[in-house]
Amino acid sequence: MAEERHYLGVDLSTQQVKAAIVNENLQILHEVSVIFDTDLPEFRTQGGAIVDKNDPHIITAPVIMWVKAFDILMDRLVMTGADFSKIAALSGTAQQHGSVYWQNGAEDSLKNLNPSEFLHEQLSHSFSVSNSPIWMDSSTTKQCGELEMAVGGAEALAKITGSRGYERFTGSQIAKIYQTRPETYKGTERISLVSSFVGSLFLGKIAPIDISDGSGMNLLDIHTKTWHQPLLDACAPNLREKLGEPVPSKSVLGPISDYFVERYNFSKECQVVACTGDNPASLVGMRLDDGWLAVSLGTSDTVFLWLSEPKQVLDGHVLCNPVNEEAFMGLLCFKNGSLTRERVRNACAEGSWDIFNQLLGSTPRGNFGNMGLYYDVQEILPFLKGDFRYNKTQRVQKFTSLEVEVRACVEGQFIAKRVYAEDFGFEVGKGTKILATGGASQNKALLQVLADVFDSSVYVQEAANSAMLGSAYQAKHGLTGERYHDIIAVLPEPQKVCDPYPDAQEIYAPMTERFRRIVNELIEE
Numbered sequence: 001m002a003e004e005r006h007y008l009g010v011d012l013s014t015q016q017v018k019a020a021i022v023n024e025n026l027q028i029l030h031e032v033s034v035i036f037d038t039d040l041p042e043f044r045t046q047g048g049a050i051v052d053k054n055d056p057h058i059i060t061a062p063v064i065m066w067v068k069a070f071d072i073l074m075d076r077l078v079m080t081g082a083d084f085s086k087i088a089a090l091s092g093t094a095q096q097h098g099s100v101y102w103q104n105g106a107e108d109s110l111k112n113l114n115p116s117e118f119l120h121e122q123l124s125h126s127f128s129v130s131n132s133p134i135w136m137d138s139s140t141t142k143q144c145g146e147l148e149m150a151v152g153g154a155e156a157l158a159k160i161t162g163s164r165g166y167e168r169f170t171g172s173q174i175a176k177i178y179q180t181r182p183e184t185y186k187g188t189e190r191i192s193l194v195s196s197f198v199g200s201l202f203l204g205k206i207a208p209i210d211i212s213d214g215s216g217m218n219l220l221d222i223h224t225k226t227w228h229q230p231l232l233d234a235c236a237p238n239l240r241e242k243l244g245e246p247v248p249s250k251s252v253l254g255p256i257s258d259y260f261v262e263r264y265n266f267s268k269e270c271q272v273v274a275c276t277g278d279n280p281a282s283l284v285g286m287r288l289d290d291g292w293l294a295v296s297l298g299t300s301d302t303v304f305l306w307l308s309e310p311k312q313v314l315d316g317h318v319l320c321n322p323v324n325e326e327a328f329m330g331l332l333c334f335k336n337g338s339l340t341r342e343r344v345r346n347a348c349a350e351g352s353w354d355i356f357n358q359l360l361g362s363t364p365r366g367n368f369g370n371m372g373l374y375y376d377v378q379e380i381l382p383f384l385k386g387d388f389r390y391n392k393t394q395r396v397q398k399f400t401s402l403e404v405e406v407r408a409c410v411e412g413q414f415i416a417k418r419v420y421a422e423d424f425g426f427e428v429g430k431g432t433k434i435l436a437t438g439g440a441s442q443n444k445a446l447l448q449v450l451a452d453v454f455d456s457s458v459y460v461q462e463a464a465n466s467a468m469l470g471s472a473y474q475a476k477h478g479l480t481g482e483r484y485h486d487i488i489a490v491l492p493e494p495q496k497v498c499d500p501y502p503d504a505q506e507i508y509a510p511m512t513e514r515f516r517r518i519v520n521e522l523i524e525e
């Protein structure tokens with residue numbers, strides 16, 4: 001092993017697979033990506049996914065496309081001049097919830113890979129299900145009901161696994177495969193999550209599932225960090241053997257397989273650290289810690305919380321924390337993010353963010369008592385679709401001015417995040433800090449509203465590709481056993497961009513309560 005130690009992180013996300021090599025100071029040395037739609041057009045995916053022609057709820061991705069992308073990814077790293085012999089450890093991350101079905105005999109193929117051939121040539125017969133169900137699939141409502149029933153209802157399932165039954169979660173997906181294709185299930189030697197599938201390719205044998213990504217399956221007891229047998233039984237027979245036992249997220253799984261040593265000149269000592277889901281890896285990449293709440297403002301908006309206790313909620317998810325086994329993380333997904341903000345910008349501000357920000361700045365905090373909820377597509381939190389506008393006293397069809405509409409949209413989106421974050425136990429204005437990431441975190445006018453709604457200072461940091469970088473940091477964390485805080489201490493501090501105004505809590509506390517009442521009424525309707 002050369003003296004200078006490098007770390008590799010790989011992220012198999014929905015639309016692409018990316019990799020970065022970082023040095024001991026976590027500075028990026030090499031970065032490459034392979035985009036499924038354009039680099040592998042023969043698989044005819046759209047955004048990396050295939051929507052079933054007969055049932056749009058069924059959404060999959062060809063597993064062999066992922067393997068082929070992996071071959072290309074490694075070659076692209078070679079082209080950048082990467083010296084694999086310096087990589088001391090690697091880890092991976094992937095879109096959560098998706099599942100990979102290894103055919104009987106697949107592990108033998110993984111153990112006996114010929115270094116002079118591509119992976120995709122050698123693994124083309126290793127999968128019993130050629131199109132893997134992914135997180136966008138929503139075809140398993142029946143199986144979700146069955147899982148909830150097996151433990152006494154949605155609340156009981158949420159208490160055990162951190163989430164009520166969600167269609168995209170892996171348990172119901174496996175149950176559907178067993179119910180609809182029993183012979184395929186029987187011919188399946190092992191089942192991986194997409195993240196542990198990435199680990200398996202590097203390890204040359206089936207890698208265990210880590211507890212953080214495992215908690216996105218509706219099968220893991222997040223308190224004991226072991227599979228919950230009644231839930232396994234409710235899914236399919238012999239599932240424990242097919243899944244293998246889950247491991248802590250920073251576990252060292254063993255040395256990289258000879259295939260990579262011989263083909264790419266990796267050191268024989270390079271260690272594979274357990275791979276995890278993209279949201280847990282993002283928590284690592286964003287350096288989230290106790291007292292912070294991260295808000296990612298993208299196509300969909302996501303809120304991440306560091307939880308010391310496993311708060312029980314019916315909406316949102318509690319996952320095992322990838323860096324601290326005692327802790328948890330809260331995850332809230334909002335489908336209507338940037339596209340909804342853009343729709344209101346186009347309708348009210350001639351499609352210009354400058355005009356949008358001027359309009360936002362010309363209305364007072366609290367918007368004269370007006371409030372709006374805007375959902376272009378079926379929202380998860382709350383479960384609503386459509387536009388809902390309220391003046392000081394009642395529901396209205398339209399607001400009196402464009403600027404009121406603009407502020408209503410932004411305030412409504414952030415108040416919703418506050419409501420669900422509070423349900424997780426987040427206390428606004430108690431010295432907690434907000435880390436804003438994602439495309440819209442460039443817009444300071446939006447961040448000021450975020451600071452006011454949460455009565456907290458807002459910070460930003462360069463967190464592009466936080467999941468991929470998080471997996472590289474996790475490789476170092478797993479290998480060295482150093483404290484997470486010491487590992488990330490070399491990274492630049494987040495920068496404060498806004499403080500809340502002194503009257504923020506006075507204005508937004510009552511609006512938060514009003515939002516809750518409005519949502520309850522709308523849901524009852």
Ligand code: 5FX
Pocket residue numbers: 013014094095096097135168216277278279333
């Ligand atoms: C989280 O629960 C999700 O379903 C998504 O964020 C996927 O992880 C995206 F890859």
